[in-house]
Amino acid sequence: MIQKTFTGRALSSALLLSSLAAGSAAFAQDEGGVRLSFTIEQRLETGRNIRLTTPEEGNGTLATTRLSFSAVTETRTQSFALDGMAQLRLANLPGSGTDTDLDDHTLRFTYTRESAGSALRLTAGLDRENLAFPAPLSRFISETGDIALPEDFDDRDGGGIRRSRDIAASLEMGRESTIGSYLEAGASATRYSGTTDPDLTGSDTVFARAGLIFRVAPTTTARFDLGYERTDEDDPDLTETTIRTAALGLEHELSSRLRMTARLGYRIEDTDETPGGLPPTLSARVRGSTGSLGFTYDMPNGTLGADIDSVIDGAGRSTTLRISRAMDLPNNGSLAASLGVTDPEGADAELIGSLAYRQEFGPADLIVNASRRVATNDDDETSPVDTLALGYVRHISQASRIALAAAFVRTGETPSAAASEHLDISATYERDLAPSWALNTGLVYRKRSEGALSADSPSIFIAISKSFNARY
Secondary structure, eight states, rough: OTSSSSOOOOOOOOOHHHHHHHHHHHHHSSSSOOEEEEEEEEEEEEESSOOOOOOOOOEEEEEEEEEEEEEEEEEEEEEEEEEHHHHHHHEEEEEEEEEEEEHHHHHHHHEEEEEEEEEEEEEEEEEEEEEOOOOGGGBBTTTTBOOOOEEEEGOSSSSOOOEEEEEEEEEETTTTTSSEEEEEEEEEEEEEEOOOTTTOOOEEEEEEEEEEEEEEETTTEEEEEEEEEEEEOOOTTTOEEEEEEEEEEEHHHHESSEEEEEEEEEEEEEEEOOOOOOOOEEEEEEEEEEEEEEEEOOOOOSSEEEEEEEETTTTEEEEEEEEEEEEEETTTTEEEEEEEEEETTSSEEEEEEEEEEEEEEETTTHHHEEEEEEOOOTSSSSEEEEEEEEEEEESSSSSEEEEEOOOOOOOOOOOOOEEEEEEEEEEEEEEEEETEEEEEEEEEEEEEETEEEEEEEEEEEEEEEEEEEEEE
16 A cells, blocks of 8 residues: 555666576576675665655665575486575665665575486475565566566565465376376465555465376377465464366367367356354355467567467456467567457456567667556456566676666556556666676666655665685
8 A cells, every 4th residue: 555655776777687587598508516606795775755655755875785695506307406594684765764674585495307208307495575665566567577566575675574485296197198187285374463454364275186188199298287275364264275177188280380179168266255254154155167278479580479268266257368479579579469358257358468569670689569458456346567678788887787777557447446556667787897796887767656646766875795606
């Protein structure tokens, strides 16, 4: 809720995210041994209304020391990765004086093992976030440049701590056999402490999925999938939501250039509530069929696709029709676009679409990602969500570059929530001072609005970092 506080660090360019992904892929080619990496960064940021409070709180300064590390080992058949981050923040803000806090730390673990006929993957993670300094949009930009905000993003403000943890495992067998199978299971939990927003409630989720894959011919694959998910919320009614799904799928090559995918399923969603300590009561049940049909045609340059799908959830049935086109462009460029319409139950039909564009211009790179979709919130209400992510990097020399980045998200109004907008813009100069030293400095502008309330913050920052790398 914007009556409390907003903030964010400088927006990272989508291009830089892609560069990091490319660097990880290059390292993956090295087999054996353990690669250790430690980075320490000192960042100083000063500006007006840094926490994006309403009303504005005046000028403030943040000094943040961040330590990140990773340990990676990879062979031809298995890989292990352990990544973590912790930061010490010194804040001098109006009305709060000077305060020091060790916050915003994460720890991630990933293990994979593959063979010709099977694959195993294990993941686990821990996160802690100080909601007095909400995350910038750049944290939710994927490697492909898409922005996917968590459901509680608009409520992550006003102070307090958010803690989350998750664990998951998947096993795939018979990858080269006529009949294959897979198993997936996991659990996650979120907790809040010291918050003032009643919409921030903890939750526990468990899920399990299993399926059979039938490779009936070189051009035809069929599958049968089962799914189960249960979420327990710590709200006043102790809401419990259980989802059970079953589906049949088919993939078939109609010709050397035309492929078809089809899926038919059934979904049951039950919501139980326990108000005032009374016995659990079934408050809502949604059940119905689901399905999709899609075609992909290989063209001389790229692909052309069309698909239709129908899904059902707590908000009712939603049907979507979409066409898409993807192609390669000169100079390592690419373009992918889609256009369609979604018709949610009980609401007007909405146009949807997406655009992903990447192009190299000599010493410069440009990435543009835009999308429009229809989302369902925790109250089973639908609204359009528009996103835009821009990234531009120009290399001045081998050791220096400038980066411009912008991210924008708009969520439409629903009966229980006002429309909201989030905007982050940054201009950064980056320079490699030495093989393991780097300097970043620039300008940041952030703006948040919710209904008739809005807050913005211009700031400047400078950061210097040192990396230590070793292989054993």
